[in-house]
Amino acid sequence: MTQRSDAVTDPAVPPPSTGATTPPKMKKVAAASFVGTVIEFYDFGIYGTAAALVFPTLFFPALGTAAGTVASFATLGVAFVARPFGSILFGHFGDKIGRKKTLIATMLLMGISTVLVGLMPTANTIGVAAPIIIVFLRILQGLAAGGEWGGAVLFVSEHSPKAKRGFWSSFPSFGGGIAIILSNATFLITALTMSDETFLNWGWRVPFLASFLLIGVGLWVRLSIDETPVFAKQAKVVGVTRTPFFDAFKHQPLQILLATGATAMTLSLTYVGGPYLVSYGSGTLELERPFVLTIAVLGGVAISVAVLLGAVLSDRIGRRRMILIAGVLAVIWTLTLFPLLDTRSHLAFALGVPVTMFISGLATGPLGAFLSEQFATRYRYTATGLSYSLAGMLGGAIPPLIATPIISTWGSFAFGCVMAGIALVSIICVLVIGETKQYELDSDEVSRRSAAPTPS
Structure with missing residues (x-):
């Protein structure tokens, strides 16, 4: 394969033509990305639920309840720090050897590290080594997750017809929503079928070890799908770049920053509405664990439905308009959420989690x-x-980590203001970016940016 970092901008080389994948094959491609992402983010998500429910006791017992919870969510945040490095590492190979082979590697890394978490001795057994090893395994999960979502999305979008690109490209995110349902449902089943003591002793390990059974399914599905036509034609006609990371920052640094800001809101809503509110509901609000997990499952249903709704509407009214609608709703809702939750009403919690996740799904x-x-x-x-x-670092890692100290010092409304501020940043970034649904994926960014936008 020829490697030419300047090939795409070479006027003597025509860009590869767009060839939309046939509808039957699109279903297979979407299914492959969906199943793969379900497995990947089930693995990633069960750690967040465990961090809220049991890790403070099992791995940070010497710190006490409050500090143990902060430390537990700090290990959750470590993965978000690792994710950009995973994006660079796996993105490098994804842009050089292809989307398919790279996604297989991310799945293997995620699956192995997750199973090892399920086999981990606790602090009572091996002392300080336990949290250190947990952090290391969480870093491996973060590296895998950093290479997963972007590759899974491209695997679908680079197969999709332009008119329905929003719908088809939503299947990886839809898989993430289903993963939220599965991860919380697994913990709910274990909580309902065993005592708290049994759950703390070994029941929490079941969701992690169950991941082993899912890896084979995911690998089989991904191995059965061809490389994306956009990447295959690009590699064949003009070659691939030697340095995708440096090329990206050389040619589109502003777009990377704006895309990061535009995405931060959705991840802040997802990780506050998911893992953090599970912790807040069972700890601060002292609601029953089965009830909290049941509502968390409903939150997964809400985000899954909203993902498909937001994607379909984005093909009609545009990506920008759809995300802006969600952003405005997010500002209003986040200022309302914690005063509502602090009534300690079961109904308030049953409303708070699904609505938060639904708004996240729309974006x-x-x-x-x-x-x-x-x-x-x-x-x-x-x-x-x-x-x-x-965006995962800004929106997914930092808010759950700073929520407890902010709420304990200034009250829950202050944290709602932080969430609303993140939503405002995303709104501004989306307004600056503008509409994108008219662009062809196999044309150079210079020609795309200079082309007159079509009416949305």
């Missing part, structure tokens, strides 16, 4: 297509994954 649905449409093919895997991972 997440168009996100796969929205990010894919911003970057050139030769470094799209790297740039898309990096933007998403950096």
Whole structure:
């Protein structure tokens, strides 16, 4: 394969033509990305639930309840720090050897590290080594997750017809929503079928060890799908870049920063509405664990439905408009959420979690297509994954980590203001980016940016 970092901008070389994948094959492609992402983010998500429910006791017992919870969520945040590095690492190979082979590697890394978490001795057994090893395994999960979402999204978007790109590109995110349902449902079943003591002793390990059974299914599905036509034509006609990371920052640094800001809101809503509110409901509000987990499952249903709704609407009214609608709703809702939750009403919690996740889903649905449409093919895997991972640090890692100290010092409304501020940042970034659904994925970003936008 010829490697030419300047090939895409060479006027003597025609860009590869767009060839939309046939509808029957699109279903297979979407299913492959969906199943793979379910497995990947089930693995990633069960750690968040465990961090809320049991890790403070099992791995940080010497710190006490409050500090143990902060430390537990800090290990959750470590993965978000690792995700950008995973985006760079796996994006490099995804832009050089292809989307398919790279996604197989991310699944193997995620699956192995998750199973090892399920086998981990606790602090009572091996002392301080336990939290250190947990952090290391969480870093491996973060590296895998950093290469997963962007690649899964591109795997679908680069097969999709432009008119339905938003819908098809939402399937990886839809898989993430189903993973939220599965991870919380698994913990709910274990909580309902065993005592708290049994759950703390070994029951929490079941969701992690169950991941082993899912890895084979995911690998089989991904091995059965061909490389994306956009990448295959790019590699055949003009070659691939040697340095996708440096090319991305050389040609589109502003787009990477704007895409990061535009994505931060969705991840803040997802990780506050998911793992953090599970901890807040069972700890601060002292609600029953089965009830909290049941509502968390409903939150997964809410985000899954909203992902598909937001994606379908984005093909009609545009990515920008759909994300802006979600952003405005997010500002209003986040200022309302914690005063509502602090009534300690079961009804308030049953409303708070699903609504938060639904708003997140409305913005997440168009996100796969929205990010894919911003970057050139030769470094799209790297740039898309990096933007998403950096947004994960800003929106997914930091808010749950700072929530407890902010709420204890200034009250829960102050944390709602932080969430509303993140939503405002995303709104501004989306307004600056503009509409993207008119772009072809196999044309150079210079020609795409200079082309007159079509009416949305």
